[in-house]
Amino acid sequence: MTAMAGTSATPRGRTATAPPPPAGPRPRRIAALPTAALVLGALYCVVPTLWILVAATKSRTKLFSTDTYVPSLDLGLVHNIRDLSDYQHGIFWHWMLNSFFYATVGGVLASLVSAATGYALAKYAFRGRTALFNTILAGVLLPQIVLAVPQYLLLSKAGLTDSLLGVLLPQLFNPYGIYLCKIYAESAVPDSLLEAGRIDGAGEGRLFVSVGLRLMGPGLVTVFLLQFIAIWNNFLLPFVMLTSDDKFPLTVGLYSLLRHGAAEASLYSLVITGTLLSVLPVIALFLSLQRFWRIDLVTGALK
Structure with missing residues (x-):
């Protein structure tokens, strides 16, 4: 007997089972770990560099009296280079x-x-x-x-x-x-x-x-x-x-x-x-x- 389209012949006494559904996208938790590590590594390198850039713009009086990552706009860098x-x-x-x-x-x-x-x-x-x-x-x-x-x-x-x-x-x-x-x-x-x-x-x-x-x-x-x-x-x-x-x-x-x-x-x-x-x-x-x-x-x- 010819099998109908879309079905497959099975031995007597067994019922045909549908194929398993295609696997969906894998969770991205594993891929997030390397990304988080790269972000932390980038911050570890960028934060000290950013601090130096900001601190170099501050004068002697403002170096410890102002916020850490707020640059100074009063030509402190120029005065520091001149003093150096x-x-x-x-x-x-x-x-x-x-x-x-x-x-x-x-x-x-x-x-x-x-x-x-x-x-x-x-x-x-x-x-x-x-x-x-x-x-x-x-x-x-x-x-x-x-x-x-x-x-x-x-x-x-x-x-x-x-x-x-x-x-x-x-x-x-x-x-x-x-x-x-x-x-x-x-x-x-x-x-x-x-x-x-x-x-x-x-x-x-x-x-x-x-x-x-x-x-x-x-x-x-x-x-x-x-x-x-x-x-x-x-x-x-x-x-x-x-x-x-x-x-x-x-x-x-x-x-x-x-x-x-x-x-x-x-x-x-x-x-x-x-x-x-x-x-x-x-x-x-x-x-x-x-x-x-x-x-x-x-x-x-x-x-």
């Missing part, structure tokens, strides 16, 4: 230049060291390469506070404490930057291109400069930016190494200004204004280099 520039004959801007020097020179040199080391680990086979890479990778797990005292003792024996080299030399070796350069060199620098260069008579140094660095360009921009920010925000190393005020970076200089503010409360507004100004170069650098953040092998090869 006049403090100790403009030593704040000297600290700013020191931070630029440490971060720029240290970032460029550390990026080159990371590029050369990562390129060698990725493109050359030698005995102990795996053990060396694992040792370098283990350096990522070491906190800077553990290395501060040994670095100070080593550099003090070499007579490099309270000097620019005492701050720059420990920053040149970046384990995480070496790791990124190794991974990027493995994917961005083809072995066939290197073999073609060797056939044409190019030396290993020329291959690294002419081929390796050019193809690793986008990755090196990321390494430089990360190292620049790390040096710019570094406090412990220059605090241990330096004793002269004219060699301080912004982090140590603002800390010394805050320490003096414990006895003179009027300096708190200068510390807040200096903190706001110290963030602006990092934001500008991030926005200017953001367009280079791409893993584009074709573009890198054309360059």
Whole structure:
């Protein structure tokens, strides 16, 4: 017997059951948890930044006498910048230049060291390469506070404490930057291109400069930016190494200004204004280099 349309044949003694209704949309309680976590994380980052923006607009007399998140409209920020520039004959801007020097020179040199080391680990086979890479990778797990005292003792024996080299030399070796350069060199620098260069008579140094660095360009921009920010925000190393005020970076200089503010409360507004100004170069650098953040092998090869 032919079954009617829309029904199905069933064994004798059993009744046909309708198929279960389609499942409705799942509750969104699980999806709400990551969203709430992201919102809390955003507030954790935005609220202190908003407080600095608002507090920098207040004068010394209004900093603690007005509402916390109500900005002042009486040109308090302009007066704070002027007072900060006049403090100790403009030593704040000297600290700013020191931070630029440490971060720029240290970032460029550390990026080159990371590029050369990562390129060698990725493109050359030698005995102990795996053990060396694992040792370098283990350096990522070491906190800077553990290395501060040994670095100070080593550099003090070499007579490099309270000097620019005492701050720059420990920053040149970046384990995480070496790791990124190794991974990027493995994917961005083809072995066939290197073999073609060797056939044409190019030396290993020329291959690294002419081929390796050019193809690793986008990755090196990321390494430089990360190292620049790390040096710019570094406090412990220059605090241990330096004793002269004219060699301080912004982090140590603002800390010394805050320490003096414990006895003179009027300096708190200068510390807040200096903190706001110290963030602006990092934001500008991030926005200017953001367009280079791409893993584009074709573009890198054309360059």
